[in-house]
Amino acid sequence: MSKRRVVVTGLGTINPLGNNVSDSWENLINGKSGIDNITSFDTADLPVTFAGEVKNFDANEYMGKQHARKLDRSGHLSIYAAEQALLDAGFNPEKRMGSNCGIVFGTGIGGIGATEDAVRVYDERGASRINPLAITQLMPNSSTGQVAIKFGIEGPSLTITTACAASANAVGEAKNMIENGIVDIVVAGGTESGTTPMTIGAFAQIRALSTKNDTPAEACSPFDKNRDGFVMAEGSTVLILESEESAKSRDAKIYGYIVGYGSTTDAHHITAPAEGGEGAVRAMDKALKDANLSVDNVDYINAHGTSTPANDKNETSAIKTLFGAKAYEVDISSTKSMTGHLLGGAGAFESMVCLLSLQKGVIPPTINLNNKDEECDLNYTPNNAVNKEMNIAMSNSFGFGGHNGVLVFSKT
């Protein structure tokens, strides 16, 4: 039996570049940075004082204080993005989605803000004063459960925690659910809200973060010789995946097709990529084979491109290994240069970028790319967006733990 084709019929997002899809896209193609000094807490004791925060969003105003205070910020962002996506797909968010709809969400560290708060209270006031909602806010599947409750999603649910590959894996597993006929609709996405004091401090301890505190907007510089680490960011992005048959039967608009998914594990080191990006090569190869495509078909690669010295060098090697001579022709960019690293929310956001790029025929740039690194010598679309008719895009996501998730999108 041939697999069912999977389309995307709705998009929703809240991230450092905007609180909806159109603002985010405008800022992406205009090369705007969403990175700035941290405003949500005092950074005086931290070695890194900037991040990509969501701006102008008041959860109390959006969902009412009584509901908002029961959720971690990651839950607020998830529900906000999911509601946008469902509306965009033509569903009524007041109605229950029912058992023909599944949900797959990715996150790296779940409700880490709630964890930090609860530990602080425990230390200062003891066990009897811990917030009784702490567990339901901090568990990694909290957003999955809260979104399902809010919109009555009764089909299968999964929460995927493969660090920075989490929501690429979420979109991929959701694609498999629809291909295999388990459900017709899946709400797939990813969320992270780790711009919190302990989390910034802990990532800084492993020297993963850029420390360019004086120039936040220029700090994330993927593939640039002077790159010095990633920039923490928060946000949520949700895609409505649907069988082509289901979408067409209700005359839904179609952004594009998810045609390939590859998932592999380095099994090498908990943070460092395998030499030459060996696991990434296998994931890209599997995703193309799943899509029945070859490297010659790929028009655009939305790179993982974190701006860490190790990732960008190894991802470049991996692309060269798989693509051969074609590596120097394919258009590549890292939109993390503008959003920062959305961690478990990155794969879903960058899936959205791929779909919009194909639909609109525009490749968003890699900003802050000014100094050539001899080890990163491919075409990364430096600093300015490029107009180009395209049909196939690939999105790379690689996570701590050695997890690799690659997705392939088609306009037709």
Place this chain on the structure above:
Amino acid sequence: MEANEVFEKVKGLFVEDLGIDESKVTMDAKLEEDLEIDSLGIVEVVMAFEDEFEIEIDDEELADVSTVGQAVNLLHSKI
């Protein structure tokens, strides 16, 4: 402290801390049905009461409390 003062303090906690609509907080209001305070919420309410009135409330004492009025009476008897 008079019972009506206890009620006003309880109302203040519900409105300020829990975000409940002020007009819903009456002596007859049912905690679960009217104020949408679920089993997790009750634990929060008890913590807020304990902090506000500097008392301790055992779980058994809560068994018969399902309305704002019953909560006010329990608190009034313990202060």
